[in-house]
Amino acid sequence: MQKLVINGGKKLSGEVTIGGAKNSTVALIPAAILSDTPVVLDSVPQIRDVKNLRSILKDMNVTSEMNNDVLRIDPTEIQFAELPSGKVSSLRASYYFMGAMLGRFGKAVVGFPGGDDIGPRPIDQHIKGFEALGAHVENKHGQIIITTPEEGLKGAKIFLDMVSVGATINVILAAVKAKGTTVIENAAKEPEIIDLATFLNNMGAVIRGVGTETIRIEGVDTLRSNNAHTIIPDRIEAGTYLSLAAANGGDILVKNIISEHLDAFLAKLDEMGVNLEVGEDSIYVKPSPDLKAVNIKTMPYPGFATDLQQPITPLLMRASGEAMIVDTIYPKRVKHISQLAKMGADITSENDLIFVHGGAKLKGANVTADEIRAGACLMIAGLLADGQTVIDHAENILRGYDQVVWKLHCLGADVKLIGEDDLIES
Template identity: 40%
Template sequence: MDSIRVRANGPLRGQIPIAGAKNACLALMPATLLSEEPLTLTNAPRLSDIRTMTLLLRSLGVEVSALADGKVIALSSHGLTSTRADYDIVRKMRASNLVLGPLLAREGVATVSLPGGCAIGARPMDIHIAALEALGAEIELRDGYLHAKAPRGLRGTRVALRFASVGATENTLMAAVLAKGTTVIENAAREPEIVDLALCLSRMGAQIDGAGTSTITVQGVDRLAGATHHVVADRIELGTYMLAPAFAGGEVECIGGHLDLLGAFVEKLRLVGLEVEESAAGVRVRRSADRLQAVDVVTEPYPGFPTDLQAQMMAMLCTAQGVSVLEERIFENRFMHAPELMRMGARIEVHGGTARITGVERLRGAPVMATDLRASVSLILAGLGAEGETVVNRVYHLDRGYERLEEKLRAVGADIERIAA
């Protein structure tokens, strides 16, 4: 397996382009199943998860083409050949379950493997199932597959989600756009990726109100047309690179980013002592303080602090002056990066879903192991400011969510390279 070597190389300077959002694109691609007409996505990220979704859609008979060096994805579902999402593909990526709602809405039947286990805790499908059953689906679990059908079609109704799940909101929204009548989704997720999906579906002819709030109303239509849609900027990639100067010093401009994607996160950056501002082309972040300050963080559903930036924030707080308390409320088992940071000299105490971080003057480079996607990048960031050399092993996770990370960091002055296995 590949590894990444990082050495401190002084302050960072320059621009970092922010790619389209992985989590948005993984929901937008299955939306093609709702129409026989073409769907074109621009500003698509070039990631292994996108390739996995491409394989899944092709297995259903969707025509998928990558254009403009992979930044444009052209999809056409005019000739579906299957409604079965096999385990061999679904096990690689949890977002594969987002074909369930669209297939049920268009074909009235779907057989979708349960996703495999997740390194950062359980993310059960029961919320998805309950929502689709409320719309009239009949779903049975047999041999590791969800066998779903809607013999009388899907019917609009009130759907109250037990938890503001992003995936369940997306599956329900895509199912509801072709259901008969009106659907009201209560306790809906509010993430920008939900808004982006609703915008794309609306361009295809869907009637949706309230995306971005906790109540989404959908008036079902008979059919959807094709569309061209620009994928929203990736707020997690944006937040990750905004943190880079916190480790190495200097100033970076994140091209294509917007502060309104990361309200709660931006507040914390300013509290620790980073200078953050909008620029004409994106977001500019500067570290001018010699020592950043400790701050407490609680992860919450949007618009709260994102769980997908928790590992990166923890790494930064390891050298902040004072004691920080970081509470993870979204996923259990998401502090696996803490022992690896401790190998670099961090002082972290973990008790259940809470981590207490006492800042040290500086981390020391060490060989460490990545345990998941966000843990991978948190260790790389830590290496930007650590004394000596840091080697991050098992970085295959990284390519799922960060496009050309080494190239982007080198362009602003980082000493970083990938070491092929």
């Protein structure tokens, strides 16, 4: 277990540069096994999910090498391997090996994925998609065993029952080399899905309509990477630092941002009265003395992201009045509430509604990061609080926040990581 020790209450200032998007990266790495040539990814965040995915690649005889933020993956000597629980359950995105291995080998054996404990996270829509393409899927004691008939996977029309990022991506990965045309209706529109499609199209795939609710895929025989792919900036990491900057009092420049990806989030900051200067690829947060409470409802993209529901909470605690939060994607995503209350926050949850009252004085406490965004929320609260905050299970924060301790040091924060890195590596 790792602990993040924060001596809070300091005024922060300076610049922070956002890394590549976790949710793109964790799809791009499994997607790399579809290539017949080595793949180069640029702007790769230094996070635990990447280390764990590389370790899974190694089990398939796929080599990878990371130099700063450049990751080279060589799948040319790939061998089929079963991917049981263990490493696979260390993160959510391991489920992308189902689609990617189906595309590459026509079969896959993958344990049930892990990831954040934020309420039920079924994968029925992924399975429905694979089955529509002709695959046979069996769940044997938590192992998902997927096989294809001799004639291979065949394009099909798939209507997703709900908008799912994971199911949209997994169907793309399985369909990209299937015979004929696949149409995904009610597809998710997240920027990370567009990033994945850009990567695959540059390798010869034919995927159209990403970013809309209808995606069309014409299957191709081979995929070959010719250029390095630069991963889009992480909009959730950006939102986290913007929330920290605004709550801390401003004078922070957040660089490497695609502000359009944060429209719903920025609209809320504007409504609250946060003083922002939005540049071409950066946002400057200026001091904002009078903050107003706002209500938040999380929705699929382009709506307000569930992954920013917890990181914006410490900012709401700085505003006057009552804010109400409804997370329609993960109504049980409330692991931060009891921990914030320990720090003196006035926050409650009732019938899947979260109520935040501004104005309470935060004090340092011993708290637990049960999942990544609960951890990010507690990290911001710890930086705002007087005294020392110790966040247990900080490894959950490191799953998705690129070089977070170093970035906070650059802003003048007093933070320290202690404890063993229990990262699973073979």
